[in-house]
Amino acid sequence: DAKTTQPPSMDCAEGRAANLPCNHSTISGNEYVYWYRQIHSQGPQYIIHGLKNNETNEMASLIITEDRKSSTLILPHATLRDTAVYYCIVRLFSGNTPLVFGKGTRLSVIA
Amino acid sequence: GAVVSQHPSRVICKSGTSVKIECRSLDFQATTMFWYRQFPKQSLMLMATSNEGSKATYEQGVEKDKFLINHASLTLSTLTVTSAHPEDSSFYICSATVGGGEQYFGPGTRLTVT
Numbered sequence: 001d002a003k004t005t006q007p008p009s010m011d012c013a014e015g016r017a018a019n020l021p022c023n024h025s026t027i028s029g030n031e032y033v034y035w036y037r038q039i040h041s042q043g044p045q046y047i048i049h050g051l052k053n054n055e056t057n058e059m060a061s062l063i064i065t066e067d068r069k070s071s072t073l074i075l076p077h078a079t080l081r082d083t084a085v086y087y088c089i090v091r092l093f094s095g096n097t098p099l100v101f102g103k104g105t106r107l108s109v110i111a
Numbered sequence: 112g113a114v115v116s117q118h119p120s121r122v123i124c125k126s127g128t129s130v131k132i133e134c135r136s137l138d139f140q141a142t143t144m145f146w147y148r149q150f151p152k153q154s155l156m157l158m159a160t161s162n163e164g165s166k167a168t169y170e171q172g173v174e175k176d177k178f179l180i181n182h183a184s185l186t187l188s189t190l191t192v193t194s195a196h197p198e199d200s201s202f203y204i205c206s207a208t209v210g211g212g213e214q215y216f217g218p219g220t221r222l223t224v225t
Contacts, residue, residue: 036216043115043204043216044155087154096162098145099206099214101155 003027004088009106012082018075020105022088025069032093033064035073037084038104044087047073051093078109114138115207117217124195124224132190132220134205140185141207145214146178149202161188195224 005023012018024033032051036044048055048062050071055062061074075082087104091097114137124130134144143162147155159180161167167180179191188207192199200223206214 038155041202041219041221043117043206043218045216046213049213096143096160096208098157098160100157101147103154 003090003100004102006086006088006102006105008103009108011108011110012075012078014080014109014111015077018078018082018107018109020073020075020086020088020107021070022073023070024088024090027068027090030092031090033062033068033071034089034091034099035060035062035086036089036099036101037082037086039081039084044099044101047086078107080109080111083107083109113209113213113215115205115215115217117203117205117220119220120218121221122223124222126196126224127194129191129193130195130222132192132203132205132222134188134190134207134217136186136207136209136215139207139209141188141209142185143208144182144188145206145208146180146188146190147204147206149204149219155204158190192222195222197224200224 034049035047038044050062064071085104085106116135118133146158149155158173159167159169161180161182163182163185169175182188204219206216208214
C-alpha cells in the first residue's frame, strides 16, 4: 500500500509556480521521498528525490519538512506540458525495492 | 542515458491468444526489472519483480501461469499474457534499475483483447 497522501487534483495558471503537497507521516529514517509524473498514456518520468535536505534540479525543487512527515514539489514556472499526474512515493534507496504508486495528484496547468 | 524501450507500443489480439511484450534497457544493464499494469483512470499496480536468470516474484493476486515473465539477459525482460481475455486489456509498463535508487520506465504497451 502507498504510504503517502496527496490531493487528488490541483489547477495552476501557466507561468506560475505549482506547489504539490504530500504527506508521509509514517516515513522511516532510511526511506527517501521520490517524485515521478505521468503524462497521459506514457510511462512515468522521474522528477526528483531526497532524504532530508531540500533538493533542486532542472525540473523542480523538493522541500522536505524538518520532521520529514511531509514534502512539497515545486515546479517554478509551470507550462501546459507539465499537465500530468504527479506521484509522491517513499522508498528505500535500493534498486531492488519497487516503486509503489498511490493515486497521485492530477495537475492541470491552465493557459 | 537510462533509456528503457517497450515493444510493441500497442497490440490488439483476439481472446484466447497469447501476447508477448518486450522490455529492453538500451544503454545500461538492468539488475532488476519490474512489470506494472494500469487500468483506465487508475494508478500503476505492481505485477512482478524480475531478476536476470532467476524466477520472477509475483505480487499477491497476479497469476504467474497467466503472466509469464522471462528475464533472459541484463537488458531484456519479456511478459507473455497467455490465453488473453478482454479483462486483460490494460496498459502494461515495465521499469528497470541498475542497482541505485532510480527506476527508469518504458513508454508502456497498450493491450486490447477483443
